[in-house]
Amino acid sequence: xxxxxRKGDMTIDELYRKILRIGxxxxxxxxxxxxxxxxxxxxxxxxxAEDIGEHLPLPELSKKLYEIELRRIARFKRDGIPxxxxxxxxxxxxxxxxxxxAPQQQGISLEDMQKTIQNALAQQKTENQALVKKVTELxxxxxxxxQVSAP
Numbered sequence: 001x002x003x004x005x006r007k008g009d010m011t012i013d014e015l016y017r018k019i020l021r022i023g024x025x026x027x028x029x030x031x032x033x034x035x036x037x038x039x040x041x042x043x044x045x046x047x048x049a050e051d052i053g054e055h056l057p058l059p060e061l062s063k064k065l066y067e068i069e070l071r072r073i074a075r076f077k078r079d080g081i082p083x084x085x086x087x088x089x090x091x092x093x094x095x096x097x098x099x100x101x102a103p104q105q106q107g108i109s110l111e112d113m114q115k116t117i118q119n120a121l122a123q124q125k126t127e128n129q130a131l132v133k134k135v136t137e138l139x140x141x142x143x144x145x146x147q148v149s150a151p
Contacts, residue, residue, distance in 0.1 A: 004039075004040075005018065005019065005022070005036060005039070005040040006040055006042075007040050007041055007042055007045065011066065011069060012045070012062060012065045012066040012068075012069050013062070013066045013069075015037070015040055015041075015062075016037060016058075016059075016062035016066070019033055019036050019037045019040065020033065022036070023036065030057075030058065033058055034058045034061075037058060037061075037062065044084065044085050045065065045085060048065060048068060048085075049061060049065060052064050052065070063120060067117065067120070068085075069085070069086065070113045070116065070117060072085055072086055073086060073113065074110060074113055077110060
């Protein structure tokens with residue numbers, strides 16, 4: 001219906017969001033979303049995904065791949081060594097050296113990357129706290145049921 005999607009110049013996060021948008025419109029099941037996402041990755045990124053773990057849910061997998069991408073971008077900014085896993089567009093927009101007096105022209109700043117990672121970690125912490133609360137509630141319910149069914 002939508003043709004073949006490729007990562008191309010998109011970041012991992014942009015690709016993931018695009019797959020989700022298309023998936024909502026096409027009513028893809030979770031396994032179809034995952035297949036579309038993996039099919040859109042170039043071979044080096046697909047190998048990274050396999051190394052990280054194919055068993056991870058798609059949101060976690062894409063998040064981990066995006067974190068790798070951000071670290072590689074930061075490493076390039078620090079060391080100046082190009083990275084084949086980062087797109088040419090990202091290379092031009094993010095890696096292009098510009099005068100120190102004009103940081104707004106550098107694309108994604110180190111502060112922006114750090115903020116993105118901190119926000120993702122904060123969101124994950126919130127999600128984890130909600131899960132812990134659910135588990136605690138379930139344990140409490142199970143304990144109550146055990147007391148009721150005990151002779």
